[in-house]
Each structure stands twice: as structure tokens, then as C-alpha cells.
Amino acid sequence: MSETRSALIVDDEHDIRELLVLTLGRMGLRTDTAPNLAAAREMLGTATYDLCLTDMRLPDGSGLELVGEISTRFPGMPVAVITAYGNVEAAVEALKAGAFDFVNKPVDIHVLRGLVRQALELGERARRTSEEHSSRLLGASDAMVTLRNTIAKVARSQAPVFINGESGTGKELVARTIHAQGARAAGPFVPVNCGAIPTELMESEFFGHKKGSFTGAHSDKPGLFQAADGGTLFLDEVAELPLPMQVKLLRAIQEKSIRPVGAPGEVQVDVRILSATHKDLGVLVSEGRFRHDLYYRINVIGLNVPPLRERAGDLPLLSNAILQRLAQAMHRAPPMLDDHAVAALEAYPFPGNVRELENVLERALAMADGDSITADDLHLPAAPGAPRTMSPVITGTHPALPAGTPPPRDPRTVSPFETAGTALPSFIEDIERAAIQQSLQENRYNKTKTAAALGITFRALRYKLKKLGID
Numbered sequence: 001m002s003e004t005r006s007a008l009i010v011d012d013e014h015d016i017r018e019l020l021v022l023t024l025g026r027m028g029l030r031t032d033t034a035p036n037l038a039a040a041r042e043m044l045g046t047a048t049y050d051l052c053l054t055d056m057r058l059p060d061g062s063g064l065e066l067v068g069e070i071s072t073r074f075p076g077m078p079v080a081v082i083t084a085y086g087n088v089e090a091a092v093e094a095l096k097a098g099a100f101d102f103v104n105k106p107v108d109i110h111v112l113r114g115l116v117r118q119a120l121e122l123g124e125r126a127r128r129t130s131e132e133h134s135s136r137l138l139g140a141s142d143a144m145v146t147l148r149n150t151i152a153k154v155a156r157s158q159a160p161v162f163i164n165g166e167s168g169t170g171k172e173l174v175a176r177t178i179h180a181q182g183a184r185a186a187g188p189f190v191p192v193n194c195g196a197i198p199t200e201l202m203e204s205e206f207f208g209h210k211k212g213s214f215t216g217a218h219s220d221k222p223g224l225f226q227a228a229d230g231g232t233l234f235l236d237e238v239a240e241l242p243l244p245m246q247v248k249l250l251r252a253i254q255e256k257s258i259r260p261v262g263a264p265g266e267v268q269v270d271v272r273i274l275s276a277t278h279k280d281l282g283v284l285v286s287e288g289r290f291r292h293d294l295y296y297r298i299n300v301i302g303l304n305v306p307p308l309r310e311r312a313g314d315l316p317l318l319s320n321a322i323l324q325r326l327a328q329a330m331h332r333a334p335p336m337l338d339d340h341a342v343a344a345l346e347a348y349p350f351p352g353n354v355r356e357l358e359n360v361l362e363r364a365l366a367m368a369d370g371d372s373i374t375a376d377d378l379h380l381p382a383a384p385g386a387p388r389t390m391s392p393v394i395t396g397t398h399p400a401l402p403a404g405t406p407p408p409r410d411p412r413t414v415s416p417f418e419t420a421g422t423a424l425p426s427f428i429e430d431i432e433r434a435a436i437q438q439s440l441q442e443n444r445y446n447k448t449k450t451a452a453a454l455g456i457t458f459r460a461l462r463y464k465l466k467k468l469g470i471d
């Protein structure tokens with residue numbers, strides 16, 4: 001626990017607040033204080049705490065109300081109450097309302113310190129559990145339920161699995177889930193981006209090398225196959241493997257052994273192969289760009305991860321889980337998406353899938369002032385291929401949606417001719433903005449690659465991003 005923990009202290013008695021601030025401060029905690037319920041609520045709206053200590057009797061209500069609110073709004077945050085000595089009923093009520101523990105007045109410093117230590121441990125455990133949840137493949141759509149069921153079956157076997165799906169749909173997460181649910185879970189999971197290894201280093205990266213086998217080989221180095229021994233090797237972007245490397249990989253998979261560069265003999269390896277690509281590998285095989293024998297070897301079981309736009313019903317669940325995770329990392333209370341924001345998300349096609357959703361929400365979280373995220377905060381780009389309209393996609397200027405009101409129209413249906421009558425420079429800027437945003441998504445927000453794809457320099461791209469207000 002290296003980062004500073006924080007506590008909210010709620011008590012109307014100045015002396016008690018001082019005593020608690022001093023004691024918790026000595027334990028290394030940062031503290032905020034509130035003399036009443038209203039102030040406590042305000043503080044909880046702007047910051048997240050690892051612990052709350054509240055008096056039962058407050059000038060504007062009961063500490064019990066706070067206990068209830070905290071348990072619902074911040075389920076992982078322990079709250080303890082300070083009760084008058086001998087008031088057993090109040091203590092029991094507090095525990096029933098969700099308090100973690102209570103401490104009697106006058107406060108015994110020893111008891112208090114023990115309670116704080118336990119509360120922090122409890123919070124830490126809750127945080128870890130929530131992190132485990134966040135690495136789960138979420139979604140209640142039929143497609144995701146089917147995918148999760150298939151994964152559960154596939155995980156039991158040792159067969160190679162080939163995962164296909166657009167960028168950012170969750171292919172790596174699927175691979176990690178197969179590994180985590182299978183018999184090799186205690187072994188290593190080694191992901192490798194096949195498109196990121198320079199061709200000349202590939203053999204050494206996959207199979208390792210012996211000291212002195214080539215210039216720069218200053219010591220023996222095990223390769224990725226050895227690193228994944230007893231576990232899983234995940235070949236991401238497998239379509240990017242050059243043909244000569246495909247031959248070597250096929251051999252290693254068939255023989256279950258590898259020969260490090262410069263080594264005299266073979267080394268046995270026990271590795272399960274999972275692979276993925278967003279490309280159509282069948283087409284690459286028919287074009288002779290991917291070996292059919294390797295294709296059949298890695299594609300014993302094939303899984304398809306559907307794009308987010310085909311399971312828009314998963315958006316609220318996914319968005320809330322992502323916001324919760326991001327807010328927790330920022331020690332903030334997770335904001336809610338308002339109705340317009342949900343409608344805007346559901347109308348947007350998300351070409352970058354869940355990864356793009358994460359980026360959109362991260363930016364929105366940084367922009368949002370209060371407890372909720374509006375459609376304006378989302379800054380959704382125009383749908384790729386469609387010129388941006390003169391007004392933002394979802395302006396957020398609509399009044400709150402009454403129940404039953406249809407959501408704002410789908411930005412994809414906006415006709416480019418709606419731009420007629422607008423000043424030419426602004427029209428051109430909009431087209432430029434749409435092209436840059438599309439290229440950014442296609443290149444996964446890598447600005448160097450985006451600049452290259454657009455045929456402009458990195459500096460020019462940076463200038464345009466600033467000028468067009470894209471960040």
C-alpha cells in the first residue's frame with residue numbers, strides 16, 4: 001500500500017474531529033472533515049475516500065443515513081460509526097445499515113487504530129475483487145452470453161484456438177479468459193504482437209538465442225516459447241507473420257520443440273497456442289499470403305468476437321463498468337451517464353469497439369464536472385466516412401428526455417447535403433476533422449502511424465489536431 005490512503009471524518013464536535021485527524025494522520029492517512037451530513041455529502045461528491053468515520057448524532061440528521069448512502073454509492077468503502085458509550089441499539093442499527101464497525105465515545109485511541117487498520121485491509125480486498133471483475137468479459141447480449149459459454153467449453157481442451165474480430169472487440173481478453181479458465185491457469189500467459197517484431201529479430205524472439213550466435217547476442221536468451229512453457233502463447237496479429245517465419249512456427253507447434261538460434265539441439269516446450277487477428281485469414285490463405293497448413297493448425301477451434309455495434313445493448317453495462325474502474329483509479333466517485341449520453345453512445349457505431357469506448361469515457365470523465373456525464377462530455381466523432389455535420393453530433397442542448405421520447409437521431413443518417421449554406425472553410429475543416437479522426441481510429445490513436453497514413457508530417461498532424469480541437 002504505497003499510495004496515500006484517505007479518510008472522511010464526520011463529527012459536529014470540533015475536539016473529536018481534531019483527535020481523529022491527529023490519530024489517522026499519524027497512521028499516514030490524509031483526512032478531510034465535515035461537521036454535518038450536508039458537508040459530508042458534498043465531499044463525497046467530489047472525492048473518494050478509503051474510509052469514513054461518522055458520528056451517529058449530527059446536527060442535520062443521523063449518521064445512519066450516511067452509512068446507507070455510502071453502502072449503496074461506494075460499495076467497497078468501509079464506514080464506521082462513533083456512538084455514545086453504552087448505546088448498543090444504535091451500534092446494532094449501524095451494523096445493520098452496512099457499517100463495518102463502531103467505536104464508543106470517549107474514543108479509545110488503541111481501539112480506533114485497530115479499527116482503521118482493519119477497515120483499510122477490508123477496502124483493499126474489495127478493490128482487488130473489483131479489479132478482478134474488471135478483467136472479466138462483460139456483456140449480457142445473446143452474442144456475449146454464447147461467447148462466454150463457448151469459452152468455458154474451449155478452456156477445458158488443449159486445442160489451439162483462433163480468435164477473429166475487429167480491432168478492440170476484446171480478442172486478447174477472450175484469450176486471457178480461455179487461459180484463466182483452463183488447466184494451464186497457474187502457468188504463464190505470454191502475449192506477443194506478431195506485427196511489432198522486426199523480421200530480422202523474429203526467430204530469436206520466438207525461439208531464443210545462445211550467447212555469441214550473432215552480433216549483439218551478449219548472453220543466452222530464452223525465447224517466447226520457453227517463456228510460455230507450461231502455459232499459453234498468444235499470437236496476436238498472427239496475420240502479420242512473414243511467410244518464412246510461418247514455416248518455422250508451424251514446425252515448432254507440430255514438433256512441440258524449438259531450437260534457439262545458435263543452439264546445438266532442440267528444446268522441448270509444452271505450450272498451448274491461441275492466436276488472433278482482425279483480418280480475414282481465409283482470404284489471406286487464398287491469396288497465398290498465409291500458409292494453409294499453419295492456418296489449419298492454429299484454427300482447430302475458431303471463435304468470433306462480434307463488433308460492439310452489433311451488441312449495442314451491452315453499452316450501458318460496459319460503460320458503467322469502465323467508468324467505475326476509471327473513477328476508482330482516480331479516487332473519484334463514478335459519475336452516471338445521463339439519458340442523452342446513453343442514447344448518443346447507442347447511436348454511435350464504435351469502429352474502434354470497446355477500446356474506443358474506453359477512450360471516449362476516459363476523456364469524458366476528465367471533462368465532466370459533476371456527478372453525471374452528458375452527451376456533450378462524450379465528444380463523439382462523426383461516424384467514419386460521413387462528413388461531420390455543422391452542429392456537434394449530439395449537442396446536449398436538448399432538454400432532459402421525458403420518458404418514451406425517441407433518442408436523438410443516429411448521426412450516421414445525417415446527409416452530407418445538410419452542410420449546404422455553411423461557410424466553405426468550416427465545411428472543409430469538418431471534412432478534415434472526420435478524415436483525421438477516422439485515421440486515428442484505424443491506427444489505434446498512434447499519431448506517428450496516423451500522420452504516415454494521412455501523408456503528412458507528425459508536426460503537421462500535431463498542428464491540425466490542435467487547430468481542429470481534436471485531442
Ligand SMILES: Nc1ncnc2c1ncn2[C@@H]1O[C@H](COP(=O)(O)OP(=O)(O)OP(=O)(O)O)[C@@H](O)[C@H]1O
Pocket residue numbers: 134135136137138139165166167168169170171172173174236278318354355358
Ligand atoms: N466484453 C468486454 N468486457 C469488458 N472489457 C472489454 C470487453 N471487450 C473488450 N474489453 C476491453 O477493451 C479493451 C480492448 O480489448 P482487447 O485488447 O482484448 O481487444 P483486441 O480485440 O485484442 O484488440 P486488437 O485487435 O487491437 O489487439 C481492453 O481494455 C479490454 O479489457
